[in-house]
Amino acid sequence: MRWGLALCVLAGCYNSGTEPIIEAHRAGAGYWPPNSASAVRGTIAADFDGMEIDLVLSEDEVPMVVHDPFLSPETCTVKDGSPLNERIRIDEHTAESLVSDYLCGGTEDEAFPNAEVIAEALISLDDVLEALLDANPDLRLHLDVKVEAGWTLPADRYAEAILERWWAADLPQSLVVSCNTVDCLLAFEDYARLAGRDVFTQRIYPLAPVDGSAVAVGLSAERDRLLGKVDYVSLVEEGNADSIAVNFEVADKHQLLAAQRAGIETALWTVNGNNLDAYKGWPVDVLISDLPPGKR
């Protein structure tokens, strides 16, 4: 029995023995418009394990809950319902104008045809923090920070804008801040350290640039893996982070196991449907899903 267990451990068929928690990706993009007020309310009401939302700073440095550094004509409209003629850069507009002048979420998402279609105004991190007053204290809030040169404000502005708001809110929930660049991670780590506090950070891998091709990103990641240039523990250590979240398709299971054994939290994104059960057997602590089970 003991030899069998030892062999099993060495084969990597045993990780922590506990099931991973499941975070609602973009606050549950499979059920509601992504990163929307409805999605945040819905995730809190459904009592999911965690909620992941994306943040981009407005011109006046308010963290807006939106995935891309711009509002897209495909998913957003002017407030009166007329179409957008071009992309609306988040960093070129104030929070007030973004909220008052535009609506998003009013078009069906082909990837999630059963998701609710609701045209709503944008929300900010302040709105989310207020909503969390009614949330389960065990909910994990995951803020995915979108920083990209030429598209957004620099990382240090994000660190101040987000962390000061979080600390002022003094909520019981736990916080994870994720970035896909070392500079961004270090900006958050440094800001917290200077404030005499701690922040739990997560490295997102691989880096997907704005307007980048998902296939090209995947193949580049694969090429680097084959050349021995990718190491999950190194990716975390160079950003002084605590966790790594890897795209599930390009993930290397053995590297996830090595990271877990090095004391690093591991996560996979974005895992949906029947795949959730398949990946629960992987050495991961968190699964990020557009369709967390349990929504009534």
Place this chain on the structure above:
Amino acid sequence: MIALWLSLVLARPLAFDRVDLVSETPAVWLHDELPRAASSGRFVAVRFVEQVQPVLALPVDGLEFGLSLRSQVLRYERPVVGDWSVNGGLLMGALMPNGLATGVSWRAKKVRIGGSLSLVTTANWRRVSWAAPRVLPGVGIGFGRDSRPEAVWMK
């Protein structure tokens, strides 16, 4: 590099031996990728191609070098009885040593079927660490020359 060096030193040619369509070492594809084919067919197919392994017979009797995109193996194989052989080898990833393997194989005509036990780590050029080892049993199937080529001095 090792194969080339040996060839130059011994002034013997390398010889194509076979292609392992399913490589018995390090068997990562069988354990990690195949079970998730339903969820990630594209990348599982890509990683299948990565593990296809052409094998070269080296100018030293019994020594062979397998080279796939995913891994490389320097293996020594000796016949023991009939068509059966035993082997042991050094595993590498991008030529960085990252494991060891041992196994048995059966070879007849153009087919070779192998079974192995691999001790694999995540050692790579980014971080040379042999922590988090895994022991993976594997099976492989290859097709190649009708008989294993012998070095000149064996005849």
